[in-house]
Amino acid sequence: MGRTRIRDIRHEELINATITAVHKRGYAVVTMAEIAAEAGASAASINYYFGSKEKLMEATMRRLLTLLKQAMLERYATAKTPHERLMAVIDANFSDRLFTNEQCSIWMQFWANAPYAESLQRLHRINRARVTAHFRAELRALVSDDRRETLREALQCYMDGVWLEAAQSDAPLNPAQARKEAREVADLMLKSES
Amino acid sequence: MGRTRIRDIRHEELINATITAVHKRGYAVVTMAEIAAEAGASAASINYYFGSKEKLMEATMRRLLTLLKQAMLERYATAKTPHERLMAVIDANFSDRLFTNEQCSIWMQFWANAPYAESLQRLHRINRARVTAHFRAELRALVSDDRRETLREALQCYMDGVWLEAAQSDAPLNPAQARKEAREVADLMLKSES
DNA sequence: GCAAATTTTTTAAATGACCATTTAAAAATT
DNA sequence: AATTTTTAAATGGTCATTTAAAAAATTTGC
DSSP: OOTTHHHHHHHHHHHHHHHHHHHHHOTTTOOHHHHHHHHTSOHHHHHHHHSSHHHHHHHHHHHHHHHHHHHHHHHHHHOOSHHHHHHHHHHHHTOTTTSSHHHHHHHHHHHHHGGGOHHHHHHHHHHHHHHHHHHHHHHHTTSOHHHHHHHHHHHHHHHHHHHHHHHHOOSOOOHHHHHHHHHHHHHHHHHTTO | OOTTHHHHHHHHHHHHHHHHHHHHHOTTTOOHHHHHHHHTSOHHHHHHHHSSHHHHHHHHHHHHHHHHHHHHHHHHHHOOSHHHHHHHHHHHHTOTTTSSHHHHHHHHHHHHHGGGOHHHHHHHHHHHHHHHHHHHHHHHTTSOHHHHHHHHHHHHHHHHHHHHHHHHOOSOOOHHHHHHHHHHHHHHHHHTTO
16 A cells, blocks of 8 residues: 555655755745746645745755765764764765765755744754764763864864855865865864874 | 045944844844834934945944954064964964954854855955965864874864854853864864874 | 035935745646 | 646746935035
């Protein structure tokens, strides 16, 4: 009984179309018609499946969060030491799938609009809290108490900043390079701890 | 002959109103009527003085850039060593005047919308290039060639990230604390260079 | 000084677009 | 035949900008 398979397909298609359309036009400016066109559907069908523009946006942000979570868990699975697990979190943020112009751009859009949309803000905070928790846990074994929070905040802000800058660039990004640099930065900070 | 003094006053008032209104409502969503109400004027008068919403936004962003530039030059004036000048750039970014919820929030708004508005993008890039140049110049005397760019990028991204996070928070910010932490982060990175 | 004349500033109301959402009916699927 | 999916068209609302006229300020001629 493949119950309403089509529903899932449309959800997927429309969310992907939303990601592309928001990237192209900006969160607050993109129209239902543009998103629909991107998916080869009609604006009315979006409301049929999602109920409203706002709910579509929320579902899209959820998708993004899921992608990030997956990327993190994937890498976490094989990491053995605290240092490796720390790097797993970093690598996830700059994985080939996530560190693209489109993804950075749309993250930035949701980020910027979170303060003005309850539902986005909630999701955003949950996500940030998760990354914070991971960092804290791994840093516990790596740096002394008194410096840990400074270092964690610094690392988290650094990663946010990299994404933010990536969202501004139209030249294609280099995830491998970004991972390398992020690891260097992290090690640089850790080293000065000895 | 104080030529058309009133024009300057209105410009000032309307730009301030724009800052407040964009902070409250978001860049792409705020209306001319809301901005006008904030200034105790009519929407039509904004067009009389600025020509269009877009030009008003551009003028507002210019104002923000001027504020940052001023903050930097002020601190630069008294800094003697490269290290002091580096800290001057950092302190400027987290000065009492600039590191407020309202300022961070509106910076974030312009930032996020720069990719979709030619004029904003231009200004944004000019500003970033200036900060980059300052950092490069001061770091030249402080760290070895091979690490300089990594360190500079890390510092710049870190500062962007702090602003970005500040824009999400509704609790009042603590500029002094932010300066202290930023200095710590910078020194941490510099120390590991020896 | 001072009152018409001129210029600058201000706004209420009109204009013309644009858009999310609903509706009602058609098309496709079960 | 019943249900699900799709969309064209209608609806109702919002908003930037323009217009036309009023109000304030400034200049000018005396």
